[in-house]
Amino acid sequence: MSELAGTWYDGQSSRARAVRLHSPAPGCLRMDADADEVRDWPLRDIVISPRLGRTPRILQLPDGGRIECADAPVLAAWFPRPPSRVEGFADWLERRKWAIAGAAAFTAVSALAFVRFGVPWAAMEIAERMPQAVERHLSDQVVAVLERMHFEPSRVPAERQQKLQRDFRALVAGESRSEQMRLRIISAKAIGPNAFALPDGRIFLTDELVALAGSDEELLAVLAHEAGHHVHRHGMRQALESSSVFLVAGMLFGDASGSSLAVSIPAVLLSNGFSRGHEREADAYAFDLLRRHGHSPKAFASLLRRLSRKLPQLEEAGPAGYLSTHPPSPERILAAERAAAGR
Ligand SMILES: [Zn+2]
Structure with missing residues (x-):
């Protein structure tokens, strides 16, 4: 059975508690906090934050509490709702930030190169045909x-x-x-x-x-x-x-x-x-x-x-x-x- 570690905030106090999550039955999420406290919620009543790179996922609980946990494949199994296109794209971008930084740098260098070499070259070509x-x-x-x-x-x-x-x-x-x-x-x-x-x-x-x-x-x-x-x-x-x-x-x-x-x-x-x-x-x-x-x-x-x-x-x-x-x-x-x- 897949288990997931998380941090639980009960929504009443600011106390953070280490918890373990698993799904004992389809449609049900169970939280074990220490040994003494066990809580069950229907999965459909829980709102999960979208995937965004390596940011923690947040599970908003129906009783006002929330659980923070690292992203894990098991979450996709528990919450099979497909992410919206925008969320998916944001996540894709986030995971490729080096590619994006590279693309931005490439754009800046290209613009400078265009002004430095491209403009004089184009000016010469155009001037000859003027x-x-x-x-x-x-x-x-x-x-x-x-x-x-x-x-x-x-x-x-x-x-x-x-x-x-x-x-x-x-x-x-x-x-x-x-x-x-x-x-x-x-x-x-x-x-x-x-x-x-x-x-x-x-x-x-x-x-x-x-x-x-x-x-x-x-x-x-x-x-x-x-x-x-x-x-x-x-x-x-x-x-x-x-x-x-x-x-x-x-x-x-x-x-x-x-x-x-x-x-x-x-x-x-x-x-x-x-x-x-x-x-x-x-x-x-x-x-x-x-x-x-x-x-x-x-x-x-x-x-x-x-x-x-x-x-x-x-x-x-x-x-x-x-x-x-x-x-x-x-x-x-x-x-x-x-x-x-x-x-
Ligand atoms: Zn001169």
């Missing part, structure tokens, strides 16, 4: 934001501007996507010494950066770097990467309309600049392009040095321009000098 009309539309939005910062026509003498335009065209002639590249020289005190590439190939260069550069060779090096951003579609990739983050955030926080997108993309392109990976890629492209045309990447290093020296004054003057999006790190200067030395 129609030029979209690139132009996005760039127009950026220009609209920029124009509020009071751009003025460049005050650089016309001959020097024309020479820069010619040198730039000669430099990028035959390069991939070069037919879309347009150099715009502007006066823009609000953004200081700056140069940037928009997704549609417009490359802006400010008078302030022209004034800061020591020579046109240095400016050409910067333009080669910006051309690298365009060739590798960094503008569109950056816009897509950050907008997908905004989209996810929008879905999480209830703005799935994407209305924040139109506002955020110009802001991202202007203020956050490109990732370090994009900068390295644009640098490498620029060094190669300059060398192929007989220019030394050393000019890029010297411009970065010049910017670092000016850094304190520029920061005081307001937006640090090129510096805020293109920090002249020692590694970048070193890489330019290495490229110049042909290493």
Whole structure:
């Protein structure tokens, strides 16, 4: 005969007593408490708590008392009522908590991996298929934001501007996507010494950066770097990467309309600049392009040095321009000098 040990609370006092349970006849539960006390109840009058992993089972007795006992197969024989689906599922889950913890961890890691690798990959794939009309539309939005910062026509003498335009065209002639590249020289005190590439190939260069550069060779090096951003579609990739983050955030926080997108993309392109990976890629492209045309990447290093020296004054003057999006790190200067030395 199957017996089960349990703890009995009589419902009147808080006293716990060790008891043994067994079923002397079908439909009857007998409890032996010590030797002196024996009680019988019809099984159908007892309510048993659902199975939940390794939690103790509780038998609610018709007289207000209860018995706690470990789960055991004999209980299923005494109380053959099939557990409800929900109870069964809860029990199944409880018994597989390591699997669940593993699944949760896997989900979290997958989400992070998606943001870290999947989003940039998808952005690159999509950027390569993006129609030029979209690139132009996005760039127009950026220009609209920029124009509020009071751009003025460049005050650089016309001959020097024309020479820069010619040198730039000669430099990028035959390069991939070069037919879309347009150099715009502007006066823009609000953004200081700056140069940037928009997704549609417009490359802006400010008078302030022209004034800061020591020579046109240095400016050409910067333009080669910006051309690298365009060739590798960094503008569109950056816009897509950050907008997908905004989209996810929008879905999480209830703005799935994407209305924040139109506002955020110009802001991202202007203020956050490109990732370090994009900068390295644009640098490498620029060094190669300059060398192929007989220019030394050393000019890029010297411009970065010049910017670092000016850094304190520029920061005081307001937006640090090129510096805020293109920090002249020692590694970048070193890489330019290495490229110049042909290493
Ligand atoms: Zn850059």
